[in-house]
Amino acid sequence: xxxxETVLGAVRAALGRPRPDPAAVAAExxxxxxxxxxIRPSLPLPDPAAAFAARVVSPKVGATLDRIGDLQELPGAVxxxxxxxxxxxxxxxxxxxALWRLDWTGFELREAARPDEAAALGRARWGIAETGSxxxxxxxxxxxxxxxxxxxxxxxxxxxxxxxxxxxxxxVAGPAPxxxxxxxxxxxxxxxxxxxxxxxxxxxxxxxxxxxAPLP
Amino acid sequence: xxxxxxxxxxxxxxxxxxxxxxxxxxxxxxRKRAAALADYPQxxxxxxxxxxxxxxxxxxxxxxxxxxxxxxTASGAVVHWAADADEACxxxxxxxxxxxxxxxxxxxxxxxxxxxxxxxxxxxGIERVETDLAEHIVQLAGETPSHIVWPALHKTREQVSALxxxxxxxxxxxxxxxxxxxxxxxxxxxxxxxxxxxxxGANFLIADSGAVCTVTNEGNAELTTxxxxxxxxxxxxxxxxxxxxxxxxxxRLLVRSATGADLTQYTTFHCGPxxxxxxxxxEEFHIVLVDNGRSRMLRDAGLREMLRCIRxxxxxxxxxxxxxxxGHAYGGTYPGPMGAVLTPALEGVDKAxxxxxxxxxxxxxxxxxxVGIPLPTLLRGWRDRSWKEGLVPRxxxxxxxxxxxxxxxxxxxxxxxAAAVRAMRLFRRxxxxxxxxxxxxWTRYRDLPAPAGRTFMExxxxxxxxx
Numbered sequence: 001x002x003x004x005e006t007v008l009g010a011v012r013a014a015l016g017r018p019r020p021d022p023a024a025v026a027a028e029x030x031x032x033x034x035x036x037x038x039i040r041p042s043l044p045l046p047d048p049a050a051a052f053a054a055r056v057v058s059p060k061v062g063a064t065l066d067r068i069g070d071l072q073e074l075p076g077a078v079x080x081x082x083x084x085x086x087x088x089x090x091x092x093x094x095x096x097x098a099l100w101r102l103d104w105t106g107f108e109l110r111e112a113a114r115p116d117e118a119a120a121l122g123r124a125r126w127g128i129a130e131t132g133s134x135x136x137x138x139x140x141x142x143x144x145x146x147x148x149x150x151x152x153x154x155x156x157x158x159x160x161x162x163x164x165x166x167x168x169x170x171x172v173a174g175p176a177p178x179x180x181x182x183x184x185x186x187x188x189x190x191x192x193x194x195x196x197x198x199x200x201x202x203x204x205x206x207x208x209x210x211x212x213a214p215l216p
Numbered sequence: 217x218x219x220x221x222x223x224x225x226x227x228x229x230x231x232x233x234x235x236x237x238x239x240x241x242x243x244x245x246x247r248k249r250a251a252a253l254a255d256y257p258q259x260x261x262x263x264x265x266x267x268x269x270x271x272x273x274x275x276x277x278x279x280x281x282x283x284x285x286x287x288x289t290a291s292g293a294v295v296h297w298a299a300d301a302d303e304a305c306x307x308x309x310x311x312x313x314x315x316x317x318x319x320x321x322x323x324x325x326x327x328x329x330x331x332x333x334x335x336x337x338x339x340x341g342i343e344r345v346e347t348d349l350a351e352h353i354v355q356l357a358g359e360t361p362s363h364i365v366w367p368a369l370h371k372t373r374e375q376v377s378a379l380x381x382x383x384x385x386x387x388x389x390x391x392x393x394x395x396x397x398x399x400x401x402x403x404x405x406x407x408x409x410x411x412x413x414x415x416x417g418a419n420f421l422i423a424d425s426g427a428v429c430t431v432t433n434e435g436n437a438e439l440t441t442x443x444x445x446x447x448x449x450x451x452x453x454x455x456x457x458x459x460x461x462x463x464x465x466x467x468r469l470l471v472r473s474a475t476g477a478d479l480t481q482y483t484t485f486h487c488g489p490x491x492x493x494x495x496x497x498x499e500e501f502h503i504v505l506v507d508n509g510r511s512r513m514l515r516d517a518g519l520r521e522m523l524r525c526i527r528x529x530x531x532x533x534x535x536x537x538x539x540x541x542x543g544h545a546y547g548g549t550y551p552g553p554m555g556a557v558l559t560p561a562l563e564g565v566d567k568a569x570x571x572x573x574x575x576x577x578x579x580x581x582x583x584x585x586x587v588g589i590p591l592p593t594l595l596r597g598w599r600d601r602s603w604k605e606g607l608v609p610r611x612x613x614x615x616x617x618x619x620x621x622x623x624x625x626x627x628x629x630x631x632x633x634a635a636a637v638r639a640m641r642l643f644r645r646x647x648x649x650x651x652x653x654x655x656x657x658w659t660r661y662r663d664l665p666a667p668a669g670r671t672f673m674e675x676x677x678x679x680x681x682x683x
Contacts, residue, residue: 003297007453010299010511011278025276029458032269032465039262039465041255041478060478095495112495115405131479143495144442148435166464173460176291176425178491179438182483187435189397190475191350191366193373194241197397200349201404202435202482 036167041130048129048164049210055132056208061185062198063132063206070211074156075104077209078121081154085205092120092150096141099123099156113149120150120203124183126169127162127208133184134208135169137177144179153186153203159212221570224545229661233372238542241369245533248476249584256472266469267588270524273456277514280423280456281505288426291488293501301331304506308333308415308448309340311502315446317342317412323430323437324348325417326364326527327452327506330549330562333415345407347436349400356383362543364550365474365529370542404436414444414498416486418451419526420466421503424459427487428503431471431480438484447486447498453505454523460485466526469586473528509562518597522557524587531581531591537574546571553581553591560598569607572598630673637667 001009012019045051056063066077082089090108093099099121100109113120122142124134134155138144147153163169173180187202198204228234253259273280285295298304312320320342322328334355337344346355350368354361356379361367368376373393380396381387384403388395416437420429428449430437441447457463463485471477490497513519532538532552543551548559548568556571572595581591602608608616622629643652644666651659658664668675 003299003303006299007297007505007507007511008278008281010507011281011453011514014511014515015275015278016515020276020279022279025279026458028272028276029462032265032272032458033461039258039265040468041258115409133479133483138494138497139491140493140495144438145496148438148442166467167461170459170461170464176422176427176460176485176487178291178487178489178494178497179442180427180485180487181438182479183481184479184483185481188433188481189349190241190244190433191348191353191368192371192376192393192396193237194244194366194369195393197394199401200397200434200436201347201401201408201439 033167036165040165040167043129043164049159049162051129051164052127052132052162053210055129058132061132061206063185063208066207066209068209068211069213071098071156072102074099074209074211075102075107078107078154081152081207082119085152087118087152090118091154092117092146094120094122094142094146096123112143113146115149117150119152119154120146121154121156122146124155124157125161126172127157128164128166128169128182129162130165131182131184133166133182136179136181136183138179138181139177144181147181147183148187148202150203151199152205152207153183154207154209155183156209156211159210221545221547221574224547225541225574228541228545233375234370234542235540237370237372238539240372241363241366242533242539245366245474245476245529249473249530249533250476252472252476252478256468256478259469259472262465262468263586263588266466266586267524269457269462269465270526270587273458274454274514274520274523277453277456280458281453283423284421284426284456285505286426287424288488288503291426291501292491293426293488293503296502296504298331298504298506298508301506301508304331304450304504304508305333305336307504308450309336309342311446311448311500312337312340312342312413315412315500317446319343319345319407319411320413320415321345321347321408321411321440321444322351323414323416323432323440324351324367325415325450326361326549327417327450328415329361331450331506331508333450345404345411347404347408347440348432349397349434349436352400352404353379356380360544360549362551363529363532364527364554370544408439409443411440411444413446413448414440414442415448415450416441418449418455418503419470420457420463421451421455422460422463422485423456425485425487427460427485429463429467429483429485431467431483433475433477433481435482438482441484441486441498442496444498446500446502447489448502448504449486450504450506453507453510454525470526470528473530473584473586513561516561518594518601519557519561521589522554522561522594524589525554525558526587527554528586530584530586534580534584536576536578536580541574546574553595554589557591557594557598565598565602565605566607569598569602572596572602630671633671634674637669637671640667641669
């Protein structure tokens with residue numbers, strides 16, 4: 001008997017009932033998602049974008065925030081950030097055409113992060129106001145390692161792509177990407193005596209640039 | 217085993233730094249969890265829902281295993297099944313050998329510890345690089361984890377500093393925690409990028425997509441699972457949830473209960489191997505579904521509820537016993553209240569009989585459990601079984617027999633207790649008893665409160681007489 005049959009057989013024997021009706025199981029699972037407001041925190045501000053902006057700079061996420069009206073202004077915002085941290089104008093740019101077609105004159109750009117990369121810029125597909133999370137789907141335009149190797153992680157996000165809650169993302173996510181990365185802050189650890197230190201393995205700094213109409 | 221546990225406890229209690237180290241982390245964890253729940257008035261309802269989600273999965277486990285396997289396979293993953301720990305290790309080693317692995321990186325997984333994977337890799341001559349900072353510390357010290365969320369919680373910063381200075385190629389100079397973390401970052405960076413196989417666990421298995429969820433705050437899971445050519449997941453079969461939305465409901469409970477944050481910094485869902493056009497990711501993606509005693513727990517009405525456990529560690533952070541003796545004294549992979557329930561199930565109650573007895577039944581663990589596991593009830597169940605199976609030592613059995621003899625004869629019981637409280641008062645010093653015949657096992661480490669001058673029944677009688 002294969003291990004699969006052994007394990008599944010033992011599970012079925014333990015449950016001691018005929019195989020369940022898939023439709024009934026699915027209906028029961030759906031019912032467990034009813035009334036999501038009863039089980040999730042309410043947003044502190046009614047507007048999801050305002051709630052997101054407040055959340056990412058709060059100690060819970062600990063990111064820094066900049067705002068621009070249009071994606072064209074992104075290189076300027078990045079320049080400001082790098083200058084503020086006395087970093088050279090060099091960065092890994094997510095292989096996203098929307099980013100590569102911007103005017104990066106004066107920057108040294110790379111598609112893939114080096115092991116000791118100082119800064120990487122990406123574009124999040126969505127933001128989640130409830131947690132202050134940035135959502136990435138891996139693929140031809142998004143390398144996973146770019147989110148993790150650099151010391152400074154810079155992320156552009158359109159205001160229009162901010163969703164209120166985690167369930168709202170689940171509803172629009174579509175088929176699962178190979179990697180779905182929810183990034184909610186810089187890398188941190190409390191493994192030595194419970195004291196919080198940033199930059200454990202991943203980025204020590206997270207900087208979010210919100211793109212779009214000014215927040216209400 | 218009894219002797220082993222007692223020795224472990226004695227070692228823990230006489231360790232000059234252990235209690236300090238345990239307190240430094242658990243006190244912070246307790247405070248942060250309380251603050252997170254104060255900001256989350258929906259917690260009680262969320263906990264009920266989370267409990268119902270896990271119960272639903274457990275009641276339909278065969279259905280969800282089937283569905284998960286089908287979807288994971290469709291995503292390009294290879295799904296393996298292991299009935300026990302040895303089989304699981306054999307499968308993982310087979311994959312490593314097939315990949316020609318000399319070096320593997322590993323992101324913390326308690327299931328991996330449970331099946332003895334670290335040891336199996338070493339036996340096979342494969343270099344194992346633990347990437348979770350705490351696991352890295354534990355590996356350098358040649359120890360095992362003492363907590364399921366903070367495996368190196370038993371180490372003081374001074375001890376960590378000494379380990380890093382001895383082992384790291386470019387160790388820290390300043391003795392700050394920041395400098396030590398920086399040293400580990402430097403040390404592990406090229407290891408991450410040069411491993412042939414990356415091994416992780418799973419916090420959740422998503423049935424309707426075949427994805428595997430890992431949560432970390434360090435980002436070490438993604439650095440472990442992305443660069444190597446092969447990614448292997450080892451997961452217990454109880455880790456299933458129906459969908460992404462169900463996983464989110466569980467994550468809200470898990471993270472707040474574990475660290476007091478609302479969500480981990482890095483929450484990743486891995487679904488299959490690298491796809492056409494992908495910039496990075498593993499070419500092979502293996503998932504090993506491990507039973508190792510879980511189907512046995514499913515069959516057992518007294519243990520089935522334990523399959524709800526999401527491994528947050530809140531029960532141990534709030535346990536008065538764990539906070540005195542730490543994790544190693546428990547002897548198994550899982551310490552604290554959840555470990556005291558799981559270890560007898562995994563290793564046999566004859567080997568782990570002491571664990572369910574090392575509990576005050578104060579109920580804190582059940583109170584803080586995010587999926588409402590009645591841990592004290594399950595622990596009492598183990599006590600009951602060890603009694604019925606005749607595993608209780610003769611001294612305890614005859615003591616209890618004596619107590620029962622008296623308890624069934626109220627006049628004798630009242631006489632005995634009236635004599636005992638008066639005798640005990642002879643040994644008191646300012647409200648406490650520091651030493652007394654037959655109480656050495658207790659008073660060796662702490663004082664016993666001196667009893668009131670008269671028994672409860674005597675006081676009640678007086679009250680009823682209107683005195």
